[in-house]
Amino acid sequence: MESIFELDKSSKKALIILGLIFGSIVFLVIFYLSYNSNNLTKQQILExxxxxxxxxxxxxxxxxxxxxxxxxxxxxxxxxxxxxxxxxxxxxxxxxxxxxxxxxxxxxxxxxxxxxxxxxxx
Known part of the structure; x- marks a missing residue:
């Protein structure tokens, strides 16, 4: 019996690549915000x-x-x-x-x- 969620090899590869791209973007955003949080806070205070x-x-x-x-x-x-x-x-x-x-x-x-x-x- 075949499952509805079975993917062929090329679909799996595309999903993995998409997941890696999304994960990289999330990681970069979190890194940027944590690295620059003091600078952003200082700018907010000065405003x-x-x-x-x-x-x-x-x-x-x-x-x-x-x-x-x-x-x-x-x-x-x-x-x-x-x-x-x-x-x-x-x-x-x-x-x-x-x-x-x-x-x-x-x-x-x-x-x-x-x-x-x-x-x-x-």
Whole structure:
């Protein structure tokens, strides 16, 4: 009895070649992304332009009780720095330093250094 999935020799060869090509492409994409991930992250950080105030910090039960921060422009993000309600955040595009104005002081948060510390700890 013949199986429906039997392939002749040339079809098997074509499938193997197609599989190798697909596997090579996937490997190259993963290699490129892992090799350039620090560069891509740095570019993303430098593109941020933010001038707003922290108006709320809360836990989202729908997101595993992670802390989120809500800004005065209405945007909401995962809290990745210990902001406090009332902090004014200022970061210019092209700069890695985020300035946090809190009461009568100015705190500097170097976002690229924060990412490096995070990557070293994980």
């Amino acid at each position: 941020i332009n933010r001038h707003e105030k922290v108006i709320d910090i809360y836990r989202d039960k729908n997101e595993h009780n992670f802390l989120f921060v809500k800004y005065s422009n209405g945007s909401v993000e995962l809290l990745d720095y210990p902001y406090k309600i009332g902090d004014s955040i200022s970061k210019n595009r092209g700069d890695s330093i985020e300035y946090i104005f809190r009461n009568d002081s100015v705190l500097k948060n170097n976002l690229i250094q924060q990412i490096r510390k995070y990557n070293l700890n994980n």
